[in-house]
Amino acid sequence: MQEKAHKSEREKDVGVYVHVPFCARICPYCDFAVEPAPELLRDPAAEVFRDREDRTVSALIAELEARRPDFAGRRLSTLYFGGGTPGLLRADSLARLREAVGSAFPPLPKAESESGAAVEVTLEVNPSTLERDRLKAFAEQAGINRLSVGVQSFDDSTLKALGRAHRVDEIHRTLRAARAAGFENLSVDLMFAVLHQTPAMLEADLQAILAFGPEHVSTYELVHEPGTPFGRAAEAGQLDPFDEDGAADMLLRIESVLGGAGYERYELTNFAQPGRASRHNQRYWARQPVLAIGPGAHSTDPAGPGRPFGRRVGNEKSWSLWLERIEAGGALAPGTEEILDAGQARSEAFFLGLRTRAGVSAEDIQAEFGGRPRSFYPEAIERMVGAGLMVESVEGDLALTARGRLLADEVAAAFVAAEAPAR
Numbered sequence: 001m002q003e004k005a006h007k008s009e010r011e012k013d014v015g016v017y018v019h020v021p022f023c024a025r026i027c028p029y030c031d032f033a034v035e036p037a038p039e040l041l042r043d044p045a046a047e048v049f050r051d052r053e054d055r056t057v058s059a060l061i062a063e064l065e066a067r068r069p070d071f072a073g074r075r076l077s078t079l080y081f082g083g084g085t086p087g088l089l090r091a092d093s094l095a096r097l098r099e100a101v102g103s104a105f106p107p108l109p110k111a112e113s114e115s116g117a118a119v120e121v122t123l124e125v126n127p128s129t130l131e132r133d134r135l136k137a138f139a140e141q142a143g144i145n146r147l148s149v150g151v152q153s154f155d156d157s158t159l160k161a162l163g164r165a166h167r168v169d170e171i172h173r174t175l176r177a178a179r180a181a182g183f184e185n186l187s188v189d190l191m192f193a194v195l196h197q198t199p200a201m202l203e204a205d206l207q208a209i210l211a212f213g214p215e216h217v218s219t220y221e222l223v224h225e226p227g228t229p230f231g232r233a234a235e236a237g238q239l240d241p242f243d244e245d246g247a248a249d250m251l252l253r254i255e256s257v258l259g260g261a262g263y264e265r266y267e268l269t270n271f272a273q274p275g276r277a278s279r280h281n282q283r284y285w286a287r288q289p290v291l292a293i294g295p296g297a298h299s300t301d302p303a304g305p306g307r308p309f310g311r312r313v314g315n316e317k318s319w320s321l322w323l324e325r326i327e328a329g330g331a332l333a334p335g336t337e338e339i340l341d342a343g344q345a346r347s348e349a350f351f352l353g354l355r356t357r358a359g360v361s362a363e364d365i366q367a368e369f370g371g372r373p374r375s376f377y378p379e380a381i382e383r384m385v386g387a388g389l390m391v392e393s394v395e396g397d398l399a400l401t402a403r404g405r406l407l408a409d410e411v412a413a414a415f416v417a418a419e420a421p422a423r
């Protein structure tokens with residue numbers, strides 16, 4: 001079967017992800033690339049942090065300059081400041097980064113953007129006084145037009161057990177301040193299946209969310225990642241895993257409550273009011289190019305010479321090593337590199353596409369890989385449809401059923417396994 005050019009070749013835009021690793025204190029479940037900045041707890045204007053901040057911003061810009069040729073000719077659709085806690089940066093630092101990204105890539109014309117904003121610019125913030133006081137400047141100086149707030153829970157005992165630095169009153173103050181600063185596109189993070197959390201506690205969290213009415217809700221099941229304090233405690237038998245059925249029931253309840261209030265479950269764990277799905281995150285599920293800079297960041301490079309199905313580049317995770325290498329040579333921090341082959345790209349197209357409400361389009365698969373879904377995975381599709389995990393339209397489009405959404409990992413594994421013998 002003839003392989004066609006990678007889908008990203010038909011697209012002319014790019015998303016940029018900027019990883020800012022600093023956190024005033026590190027949560028015991030965190031598995032991200034983070035760098036403690038405890039000086040901020042004592043003094044928000046700490047000179048030592050100012051130096052680390054300025055060097056990090058300069059290194060991020062140097063990395064952007066070094067990496068941009070791989071994305072040449074593309075227009076900027078989304079910019080996402082994630083972390084870590086990027087809200088700990090000063091507004092002028094974020095403005096420097098915004099300007100550098102804007103100089104590297106011209107904006108996508110408004111007319112081509114579904115949300116009406118030419119570029120969706122998201123900033124992750126945590127509920128803290130330091131960040132709250134800067135919200136207006138973030139919008140005015142750095143052009144941030146979407147905030148993602150690390151709420152996690154509206155229950156103080158849960159926040160304490162999670163080792164979070166904030167409490168519920170800070171959440172309310174931050175959400176109110178965000179609206180007062182003019183943010184009309186707000187997302188909140190909600191954790192579930194957390195330690196001692198009961199269904200009644202989840203219900204209270206959901207009602208608190210509805211009372212505020214953010215445009216977007218991202219949900220996360222607490223995972224005891226190996227190597228984290230929670231992971232080590234779980235390994236030592238000091239922390240019990242959350243009951244699997246209980247966690248699945250909670251996700252169903254989240255869908256039911258948010259769905260009843262008009263939020264669409266547009267991806268397995270993401271909910272949005274109409275037209276407010278995260279443009280940036282959708283790029284990952286659609287396998288569209290994302291240039292990611294900063295420690296631990298992972299890029300999805302478009303197709304190019306010698307890589308017809310694109311490339312994945314992973315950065316060094318340690319902030320100090322990442323910084324040292326860039327400052328030493330002004331070049332890229334070496335990390336991991338994976339050139340995708342047709343089989344990997346194809347299985348990803350299926351299992352990432354199935355995470356979304358829209359599912360997998362047979363026409364897109366035909367255009368990119370030169371065949372209909374059944375021509376690649378007849379057995380997996382037959383089995384998943386037969387088991388009631390997936391539905392197939394007469395055209396061959398595929399989507400998960402409600403049961404399939406509960407067992408999405410099993411469905412994903414079927415497509416990966418189907419490619420495995422071919423390698």
Ligand code: SF4
Nearest residue numbers: 023026027030083084
């Ligand atoms: S605030 Fe977020 S990124 Fe920072 S340590 Fe906690 S979980 Fe990790």
